Amino acid sequence: MNFYRSFRTTLSRFRPSRTLARAAFSLACLSSALGCSSRRVELDPGVLVVLPSQSATWIRNFNPFLSSQSRWPAVGGIYEPLLIYNAATGDYVPWLAESYEFSEDNLTLRFQLRKGVEWSDGKPFTARDVIFTFELVKKHKALDQNALWSKLRAVEQKGEHEVLVHFQEPFVPALFFVGESPIVAEHIWKDVSDPITFRDETPVGTGPFTEVGSFKTQVYEMRKNPRYWQKGKPKIDALRVPAFPGNEQASLALLRGEIDWAALFIPAIDRIFVEKNPEHHGYQFARVEGTVMLYPNHLRGPLGDVRVRKAISHAIDRELIVRIAMQGYTEPADATGLSDLYAKYKDPTVLTEGGDFTIYDPEKAARLLDEAGLRLGTGKFRTLPDGSPWNLDISCVVGWSDWIIAGQIITKNLRALGINATLRTYDFGAYYQRLQTGDFDVAISWSTTGGPSLYTYYQRQMSTETVLPLGESAAHNWQRFGSPEADRLLAELARTSDFEEEKRLSRELQLEFVRHAPALPLFPGPAWGEYVSTRITGFPTQENPYAPLAPYRSPGFLLTLLELQPRTATPAKAQ
Amino acid sequence: MRYLLRRLGFYLLALWVSLTLNFLIPRLAPGDPASALQARFQGRLEPTALEAMKEVFGYTDAPLWVQYFSYLKSLFQGELGLSIAYFPASVSEVIGSALLWTMFLAGTSVILSFTLGSLLGLVAAWKRGGVLDSVAPPAFILLGAFPYFWLAMLLLFGLGFLGGWFPVRHAYSDHLTPSFTWEFIVSAVHHAILPALSIVLASLGGWMLSMRNTMIGVLAEDYITMAQAKGLSPFRVMFHYAARNALLPNITGFGMALGFVLSGSLLTEIVFSYPGQGYLLFQAVKSQDFPLMQGLFLAITVAVLAANWLVDIAYVFLDPRTRR
Numbered sequence: 001m002n003f004y005r006s007f008r009t010t011l012s013r014f015r016p017s018r019t020l021a022r023a024a025f026s027l028a029c030l031s032s033a034l035g036c037s038s039r040r041v042e043l044d045p046g047v048l049v050v051l052p053s054q055s056a057t058w059i060r061n062f063n064p065f066l067s068s069q070s071r072w073p074a075v076g077g078i079y080e081p082l083l084i085y086n087a088a089t090g091d092y093v094p095w096l097a098e099s100y101e102f103s104e105d106n107l108t109l110r111f112q113l114r115k116g117v118e119w120s121d122g123k124p125f126t127a128r129d130v131i132f133t134f135e136l137v138k139k140h141k142a143l144d145q146n147a148l149w150s151k152l153r154a155v156e157q158k159g160e161h162e163v164l165v166h167f168q169e170p171f172v173p174a175l176f177f178v179g180e181s182p183i184v185a186e187h188i189w190k191d192v193s194d195p196i197t198f199r200d201e202t203p204v205g206t207g208p209f210t211e212v213g214s215f216k217t218q219v220y221e222m223r224k225n226p227r228y229w230q231k232g233k234p235k236i237d238a239l240r241v242p243a244f245p246g247n248e249q250a251s252l253a254l255l256r257g258e259i260d261w262a263a264l265f266i267p268a269i270d271r272i273f274v275e276k277n278p279e280h281h282g283y284q285f286a287r288v289e290g291t292v293m294l295y296p297n298h299l300r301g302p303l304g305d306v307r308v309r310k311a312i313s314h315a316i317d318r319e320l321i322v323r324i325a326m327q328g329y330t331e332p333a334d335a336t337g338l339s340d341l342y343a344k345y346k347d348p349t350v351l352t353e354g355g356d357f358t359i360y361d362p363e364k365a366a367r368l369l370d371e372a373g374l375r376l377g378t379g380k381f382r383t384l385p386d387g388s389p390w391n392l393d394i395s396c397v398v399g400w401s402d403w404i405i406a407g408q409i410i411t412k413n414l415r416a417l418g419i420n421a422t423l424r425t426y427d428f429g430a431y432y433q434r435l436q437t438g439d440f441d442v443a444i445s446w447s448t449t450g451g452p453s454l455y456t457y458y459q460r461q462m463s464t465e466t467v468l469p470l471g472e473s474a475a476h477n478w479q480r481f482g483s484p485e486a487d488r489l490l491a492e493l494a495r496t497s498d499f500e501e502e503k504r505l506s507r508e509l510q511l512e513f514v515r516h517a518p519a520l521p522l523f524p525g526p527a528w529g530e531y532v533s534t535r536i537t538g539f540p541t542q543e544n545p546y547a548p549l550a551p552y553r554s555p556g557f558l559l560t561l562l563e564l565q566p567r568t569a570t571p572a573k574a575q
Numbered sequence: 576m577r578y579l580l581r582r583l584g585f586y587l588l589a590l591w592v593s594l595t596l597n598f599l600i601p602r603l604a605p606g607d608p609a610s611a612l613q614a615r616f617q618g619r620l621e622p623t624a625l626e627a628m629k630e631v632f633g634y635t636d637a638p639l640w641v642q643y644f645s646y647l648k649s650l651f652q653g654e655l656g657l658s659i660a661y662f663p664a665s666v667s668e669v670i671g672s673a674l675l676w677t678m679f680l681a682g683t684s685v686i687l688s689f690t691l692g693s694l695l696g697l698v699a700a701w702k703r704g705g706v707l708d709s710v711a712p713p714a715f716i717l718l719g720a721f722p723y724f725w726l727a728m729l730l731l732f733g734l735g736f737l738g739g740w741f742p743v744r745h746a747y748s749d750h751l752t753p754s755f756t757w758e759f760i761v762s763a764v765h766h767a768i769l770p771a772l773s774i775v776l777a778s779l780g781g782w783m784l785s786m787r788n789t790m791i792g793v794l795a796e797d798y799i800t801m802a803q804a805k806g807l808s809p810f811r812v813m814f815h816y817a818a819r820n821a822l823l824p825n826i827t828g829f830g831m832a833l834g835f836v837l838s839g840s841l842l843t844e845i846v847f848s849y850p851g852q853g854y855l856l857f858q859a860v861k862s863q864d865f866p867l868m869q870g871l872f873l874a875i876t877v878a879v880l881a882a883n884w885l886v887d888i889a890y891v892f893l894d895p896r897t898r899r
Contacts, residue, residue, distance in 0.1 A: 056844065056854040057672050059664045069662050142627035150623070196631050197663040217672050217850055219749045242749065245854050246845040248728075249744055252736070399861075429863045475622055 045566040046237030047221075048536050051254070051262040052551040056245035057217040062203040064182040065143040065195065067554060072241060073222065075182050076555025078205035082111055082130070083179030084555050085452060087288045087548050088540070090344045092175075093559065096125070096183060096206065097163075102497045106170035109178060113161040117229040119185045120203075120210035127157045132186035134165075142196050146177045146450075170495040176451025180555060208234040208562060218243045235565035236536065260536045261564075263528045263552050267327055273530065280533045282541055284549035285329045288341040289525030290447040290457075292333075292403070294394075294410065295479045296520065299470055300441050301390060302374060306516055310357040311368035312442070313520040315413045317360045322523050325405035330523045334358055335514045337447065337521030338457070345454050345506040355514035358521060365417055381420040392421045395443035397431045403444045406522060410444075435478045438470040446525065448476065454506045455493050461518055462486035462509075481518035527553060538563040578897055582887045586880045593876045598646050601865040602639070632657055632866075650873070656866040660858055666870035669855065673839070674874070676746050677851040680767050680843070681836040684774035689829045691775070692782025697818050699783065700790035701809075712787060715780030727773040727846040734769060741769045744848035770847040774840060778832075782825065790821040819893060826893065830886030834879030838871075 043049070052072040063070050064079040076084075082097035094100075097111040117125040134155040137143045151171045156164040165178055185204050192198045203210055208228045213221035222239040242259075244250035251266055253259050255273065266273055266283075274281045296303040296312065303309060318332035333339075335355035338346050369375075373385035384390045392414065396407045407423040414421035426434065434440050450456030460466055464482030468474040486509065493505040529549030531539040540546050540560055547559035637645075649656070655666035699708040718726065735743040747753065748762045793799065794817055802816045839853025852871060859867040890897050 056848075056858070057669075057850050059661045059669070059672075061663060063663070066662065140627070141623050142631055143624070145621060145624045147621035147623050196628075197657070199663060214752065216749075216752065218745045218747075218848075240749075242745075243850075244744075244848055246848070249846070249848045252743075427863075428861075 043240075043535070044237065045535065047240050048236045048238070048261065048564060049240045049242065049259045050551055051242065051244060051250055051259050051264065052557075053263065054244050054247070054250060056243060058215070058220055058241070058243050059217075060199060060201050060212075060215045060220075062200040062212075063195070063198050064184065064200075065137070066145070067182075071220070072552070073207070073209055073239065073554070073557065073561070074200075074203065076207065076558040077209045077222070077239075077561065078203045078207045079182035079184055080205065080207045080558070081180045081182055081555050082113075083175075084558060085176060085180065086559055087286065087341055087452075087553070087556060088545050089547075090452060092179060095558075096130075097179070100175070100179070102172065102175075106172055106495055106497055107167050109165040109167070109175065111163045111165070113163065114229065115161055117206050118227045119187075120205055120225045120227055121185075121188075122227065123185065123187055125183075125185075125206050126160050127163050129186045130163045130183055131155050131157050132189065133181065133183045136184070136189060136195060137181070140195055148174070148177055148181075152178075172497045173451065173453040173455040173494060176453065180451075182555070207558075209239055213238055230562065233562050235538075235562075254530060254532065257532050257534055260532050261539070261551050262530050263550055264530060265528060266530065269327075269329075269530075277532075277534075281530075282533070282539065283528075283530040284540060284542070284545060285526035285528060286545075286548050286550070287330055287339050287524040288527050288548060289339065290449045291337045291339050291524045292406075292522045293337065293445060293447050294520040294522055295435075295440075295443045295445055297438055297440055297442065298479050298481050298518070299438060301392075302372060302384060303441070305372050307368045307372040308374065309517045309520065311365040311372070311417075312414065312419075313357040313517060314359065314361045314365035314368070315417045315419075316358075316410055316520070316522070317413055318358060318522060319360065321406045321409050324409065325402045326523060326526075330526045332358065333521035333523050335517070335521065336510045337461075337513065337519065338454070338510070339449070339524030341449055341452065342454060342457070344452065345503060347503075347507040347510055350507065350510040350514055353511065353514075355510070357514070357517055362413075362417060369417065369419075376418045380418070382418045390420060391441075392419055393441045394421060394423045395431060395434055395440040396423060396425045397428050398425045407444055433473075436473040436475070438468075438474070438478065438480055440478075443478065444522070445478065447519070447521075453493070453502070454509055455490060458486065458509045458513060459490050462513065462516070463490055479519055481516065483512060483516060483518075486512050533567075535567055536564050537567050538565050579887060579891065582884060586884055590876065590880055594647070594650065594873070595643075597869055597872050597876070598643055601868060632659070655870040655873070658859075658864055658867040658870075660862040660864040660867060666866050669867060670852070670870050670874060673851050673855050674837070676849065677837060677839045677853070679763070680746075680770055680849060680851065681774070681840050682833070683767070684771040685778075685829075685832050685836055687771065688775040688778045689782055689825070689832065692779045693786045693822065693825055695779070696783040696786025696788075697790055697813065697821070700787045700794060700821075701813055701817075703791065708787070712780065712784050715776075715783055717780075719777050719780040721777075723773070723777050724842050724846065726777055727770075727843060730769055730773050730776075731846055742766050743769075746850055766849075770840075770843045770849055773846075774843060782828075785828065786821060786825050789824055790817060793817050793821045796820075823890070823894060826886055826889055830882045830889075831879070833885075834882035835875070837875045837878040 050072070058071060061070055062074040062078060064074045067075050080096050082095060083092045083100065084095050086093050096114055096117060098114050099112045101110050102108070103110065111130070113127055113130065119125055138149045151167055151174055153166040153168045156166065158164055167174065183206070188204050189195065202212060206229065208225055209222040210225040211223040213223040219240060219242045224234050224237055228234065244253070247264060250259070250262065250264055254262050254264060255276065269283055273283065294316070296309050298304045322328060322330055322332055334351055335358045336346065336350055369382060374382045374390060377383050377387065382390055394407050394411060396403050404423070404425060411421045411423045435443055435445060447457065448460055460476035462481060462483045463477070464484060464487050466474065466477035467480050467482040470480070474480070489505055489509050489512065493502065493509070496502055496505070527548055527550035529551060531549065533539055540549050546563070548556050549560060551557050653667065658664055658666050658669045661669045695707070695711060699705070699711060702708060731743055735741045742748070742765065746763060746766050747759060751759050751762055753759060799812065799816055802812045837852055839851045839856060841853035841857050843849060844851040844854045855867065856871050858864070859871060
């Protein structure tokens with residue numbers, strides 16, 4: 001039932017401390033004003049310095065299964081998947097599989113594997129490895145992070161280069177999870193006694209960067225796989241990944257050109273970063289992460305009433321939130337709550353058919369609240385229909401500054417409307433427990449995505465299967481809303497692999513979502529990515545966004561990584 | 576000797592109490608290990624996978640006292656469990672990666688700053704009203720009162736970024752591998768100068784002022800006048816008569832500071848991207864990594880208690896009254 005990997009936005013990992021970042025930048029600006037010459041550490045031209053995430057120390061672990069724990073680029077760069085979904089184009093790129101197709105009844109997914117692929121130790125890559133990987137995940141439940149085997153029946157080998165994946169019932173959205181699973185080598189992993197705690201310190205993979213050059217707690221280097229199956233690639237020789245515990249140091253290093261590719265939050269990025277060297281500095285904050293939402297608890301007070309939910313939504317000034325809390329790096333969400341990841345299925349006509357509740361309109365909000373019986377009496381605040389006081393607590397996480405600023409704006413908006421709203425911040429653990437058990441009035445939180453199909457996204461927002469009683473810990477659907485109509489549409493969507501039919505059902509689902517407003521979308525989460533192209537070229541640019549730039553989006557970063565190359569014309573090299 | 580043994584007994588009791596608190600506090604805090612795990616995996620774990628992960632970490636629903644005894648047992652075996660934030664590395668390994676650097680950087684700076692501060696305080700009090708006495712304490716107190724972060728950034732920016740005399744990050748050059756070679760040691764010391772300087776500058780004033788103030792009190796004592804009347808050299812009076820007594824309160828403070836070295840210096844580590852315990856602790860608290868937190872607190876507790884015991888021993892030598 002619950003099935004997907006959620007691309008819980010990596011916001012939490014890259015959550016910056018704004019004031020510190022600003023301090024760092026004012027220093028950085030000062031330095032360029034003083035005409036400080038940046039002294040570069042001399043690097044080989046073929047070395048790419050990447051900062052996919054921040055940490056004080058690196059632990060040597062290339063096990064790709066517990067993906068949040070493995071060192072970059074284990075998922076993708078060492079262990080490649082069958083397919084890679086390119087969020088920039090909306091297409092699947094055939095990778096270790098040359099092609100895929102669903103059977104007529106959508107019960108079987110057939111992969112035709114690429115021939116001539118070798119593991120980095122010289123052994124050939126075959127269908128046996130794919131079968132082994134899926135069986136391994138089946139055997140160790142902790143590795144099955146997407147609960148894939150709740151939908152799969154069996155995996156079957158057909159000859160050396162063909163794999164059949166059988167489902168218990170037709171389930172097309174699984175393509176993403178099966179396709180993007182990292183594939184490991186049978187001849188290595190069959191001798192691993194505990195693949196969960198296995199560190200995989202010297203990995204053997206099919207990917208472009210499999211050789212560990214050096215590994216120290218403060219920096220490590222990956223060298224290219226000489227047997228890589230894409231001829232002439234990778235064009236760079238090595239990846240260097242330094243450890244930075246803080247945003248400030250990392251940003252300074254990026255500005256000095258010591259980092260070529262990074263995922264950082266940089267305030268006022270156009271002025272501080274791009275303008276310093278418009279030719280070589282660039283960024284891409286693609287809106288492809290989950291949408292940040294305000295979740296109303298449908299079982300608390302008057303929030304079960306759709307008029308009240310829509311009123312709250314109308315009261316929120318999203319333009320202001322995006323400008324102040326997100327520095328303008330994203331845009332206000334529309335009523336469907338779909339980010340650009342779903343561009344293929346998004347239907348703009350839905351917004352005119354009832355999908356208007358994300359438009360800032362305090363007057364309409366007041367009218368809706370009055371209609372729902374939540375009137376301003378003689379007191380300062382609106383009361384419940386029976387005259388008792390109505391308090392609305394907004395839950396948020398301590399230290400997540402962008403959400404807290406958003407929460408403050410929402411509180412102000414709601415108070416202006418006569419709602420007694422209070423922002424409450426909790427430690428993540430306490431916050432998450434409250435969220436899961438339904439112990440909140442409204443809460444700011446992420447929404448989870450799972451590949452390009454709308455199935456996962458809306459299943460987690462509206463399916464009756466995901467509704468648990470208050471007090472029980474729910475992995476999704478914290479607002480506790482279930483719609484039988486959505487169930488029917490979702491079931492149909494899971495069964496079809498026909499694009500036109502998918503589009504029709506997706507539209508119906510969007511209509512169902514805007515009809516009930518089960519959660520109130522605030523803004524789509526951006527995926528952070530910056531580049532400095534003085535040494536290395538080929539990054540996706542604003543003009544040519546061929547793939548997402550964010551280096552931490554595994555395995556999608558591979559599409560970018562393989563296009564990069566050292567700048568050939570080295571201007572008058574010293575010595 | 577009886578005195579030292581009695582103190583040792585007291586420290587053992589204190590150790591037991593802190594171990595117990597160390598066990599209880601994370602379990603009384605809001606949020607449970609399961610949600611900590613879930614947080615670590617950023618909500619990606621499906622419930623079935625989460626259950627399996629809990630088994631890997633050894634989370635049980637056993638009664639508290641059973642957990643308590645298995646906790647004590649594994650402590651004595653040196654088993655600190657697996658870290659959540661750095662899974663699948665063990666807690667001892669994670670702490671080990673940062674421990675030496677912390678001891679090197681923070682230990683050296685505390686010793687430096689204590690020695691320098693006490694000496695300056697001594698001289699300032701001896702030449703009361705002199706140039707050193709009127710300029711240095713306010714200057715250092717002012718430096719110490721600056722937000723530390725700002726001071727460190729300024730040093731980094733001035734001496735590292737603009738001047739280029741010192742490296743701006745990490746504990747040693749990225750091109751070297753840790754080893755006992757001359758090149759590596761030079762690189763490590765070179766990298767430690769800026770962060771150490773920032774810590775010394777920020778803490779010097781405190782040592783100096785407290786030394787100076789006790790020293791002034793001691794200098795008014797009769798036995799100082801007596802020593803001077805006997806015609807002893809000023810040097811002997813200053814160090815053997817005055818400083819020895821004035822140092823006692825500072826020694827206590829030094830013991831505490833030395834013990835807390837293991838808690839690391841978070842801000843230094845962040846500003847200079849220096850590996851160390853402070854950032855680990857911060858990370859552990861942030862990601863609710865209970866095993867790592869427990870391990871770190873254990874290390875800090877043991878260090879504080881051990882340092883205090885050493886101070887007690889030092890007292891025996893400095894203060895004859897404790898020798899009885």
